[in-house]
Amino acid sequence: MANSALIKEFEEMLGKENVFSSEADRRTYAYDAAVLNPVVPAFVIRPTTTEQLGKCVVKLYNEGIPMTVRGAGTNLSGGTIPDTSDTVVILTCALNRILEINTNDLYAVVEPGVVTADLAAAVAAKGLFYPPDPGSMSVSSIGGNIAENAGGLRGLKYGVTKDYVMGVEFFDSTGGWVRSGSRTVKCVTGYNLAGMLIQSEGTLGVISQAVMKLVPPPSASRACLAEFDDMQKAAEAVAGIIAEHILPCTLEFLDNNTIVKVDDFTHIGLPRNAAAILLIEVDGHPAQVADDAAAVERVLKACGATAVHVAKDAAEKTQLWEARRQALPVLARVKPTTVLEDATVPRSQIPAMMQAITDISKKYRVDVGTFGHAGDGNLHPTFLCDKRDKEEYARVEAAIDEMFDVAIKLHGTLSGEHGIGTAKAKWMEKETSRGTILFSRRLRKALDPKGLLNPTKLVGILGGE
């Protein structure tokens, strides 16, 4: 049980309204969006200033208490689930100020709790563009986006969160204040510690501020939807578009199972017999967009698309996107438990990966709908099940094991954008190497001698040399 004297000290430091120690409150910080068992923390603190955040880390370090930093708790690999019942959860949601948007030098300075969509909207209001658009962006926050290197739909052309981090300020495990990067395009002052913090999943430091790169927005865009009777042809079309030197801002696909389920639910008249549909959007200068859209259409037809629909206006574009927008919501309604995976393979391996997913789903008798970011090979095989059915859930876990094996064999990766957390830690060595695990652990131990920062996540600081 949590030390009540310690709780009192935090209440004095942060105000009673920023320390949550009741059983009911603690239980609501025991989970995130990953399908994993909850762990109830000792208590939860919510610093409201950077200075308070630093003091909290110092205090927890001195007391030797493990800490888990939590933004919006949308993590899909368990990164924000407390490690033990002794863990103190540090909330960043009250550190949510956009400190600066610089339209001359094209950057924004933000606190970690700024909601991604709020940043994107504030930036857009000033005529600029913050491209990373993770699926949870309406609630997720920048600190978590950096700590997980969040991706999104625009990855192929615009990159992911890591491509927009210019600088990071953070507290190390002892509470020491670390600054890396700057407001300049170029900066080689010391180690690239900002880069190290990206996708560190809360294991190397507590992010207190970030400088994010902004870009000018595209002035035009055009979307089209193509139907295919064969996954291989769809993949060839994807390769064909890239070979034409066109980088669509989004290049998404839905498999047959997803198409049928979305159509069952929405009755929007999707091609129920199609093996796949591709949704492609190009953006940029209007003239460039017109050329690119024409080229895309040509490639799609040459690669055997059975139908190509080009949106004539904004309303039609919204309509075309409806199928993709509905993919996850519809799949999530099929069964009580939705396990959203993000195995990623090189683009050219998509047909092989899709074939494997189909075979695995048959072999283990599990319902899998797959959609995802075809442009970057980032698939979202979505396993539909009921975790209360232990026998079925065991089959789902076995199917996921085998799927990762295939992804790795195809030179792909366990996780394109959801992170390792505790959910995928057991597969890490398979994709990387024993040396990678040991190196990572030594790095952690050097920086976090007491093993307090999200200790069981990623490679697990407590594991042996």
Added chain:
Amino acid sequence: MADLKALVSRLMTLEDRIIACMRCGNCQAVCPMFGATHMEADVARGKLALVDDLAHELIRDPQAVADKLGRCLLCGSCQAGCPSGVKIMDVFMEAREIVYSYLGLGPVKKAIFRVMLAKPWLFNISMRVGSPASHLLFRKNKTAQNTVSSPLLRPLIGDRHLRSLPVRPLHAIVGALNEPRVSGGLKVVFFPGCMGDKYYVNMALACLKVLKHHQVAVFMSPDFACCGIPAVSSGDGQGMVDELRKNLDILSKVDFDYIVTPCGSCTSTIKELWPKYAARIDDAAMHISKALSKKTMDITQFLVDVLGVHGVEPRDNAISITYHDSCHLRKGLGVSSQPRELLKANSGYRFVEMKEADRCCGCGGSFTLYHYDLSRAIGQRKRDNVVASKAQVVAAACPACMMQLEDVLSHNKDDVTVKHPVEVYAETL
């Protein structure tokens, strides 16, 4: 106190619906409570987790869970945007009832829902006694909204800025109505709702004026009981059933084409909750309620969709008006274009859209009684959006929202008045 096992087994009946929550956390984006407190226990994901924990005996403190469940406006924003389609409102209302049937409803709530709201004559007498005395208790605020506040009653009603109580309730002014149809014409039941009958009487009179203008025959009874939503939100299912029984008794004997109400909450309760709770009375009651449900419409929807009232060009000197979407109307019933169309039907007004028009105003019916401070904090964001729209008038098609808007605007000394869309349209007749 009933035993914990019974509580647990009743809560387990909600499990199939709760487990559909995939804990994505998207509800944080739209929840007005979360917007004000940023606490996980205040957002749907947190509350669903707590109900699930209580059902699985992972937490054994029903009072703590009840307190958290009470910190919700039941605005339905989370449900409207839930990717997994969880029936969050049903779960919350049922969970409140289950938990309160274990904890026991407080004596005050019992007195309000089972006695006062279910027995209109008692409610009416107490209002009649209270109203003449109101000038002694209330002080004028000298604001655009003509509100009053009461330092004497502060312990009871807080620092609320309210419109002064009308001298006489609607039913005392117009009496019972049962007009014959104009040949070939329509006949409606006008269900004014408690607030329409006793508080926004001029608004309700405007509704009757509009119906008369369109030659719609009206049935209205002074004996209507409350629609039942305050009881249901407070976990008093029995209170709802008592009120429903009374209303069904009246309505089953009338011949009419539609039930119309000027209150989004009444409309959605009659349409969506009456059939569910009528099932607890008997099959006959359920069949009647289902039939009533199909005939029930918000009055703005009736005027626009059935009677064909439509917008006109605003005059040159038109004053600007904006519209606040009541949660029960827009998120519950999908009624959003009709009230706007009604505002445009008056050429004296120029319609301007405000930012976040469909974000909850923070009233939440009985929520504001228990959590006035939170209600005000949430209302302030609505007020800021109203003021930013530069509108001189803000309309809302739900008396509870109107009261909340008047309170926050009055506190901020804003020169913006509050009207019901039907009042705006009635000005043209």
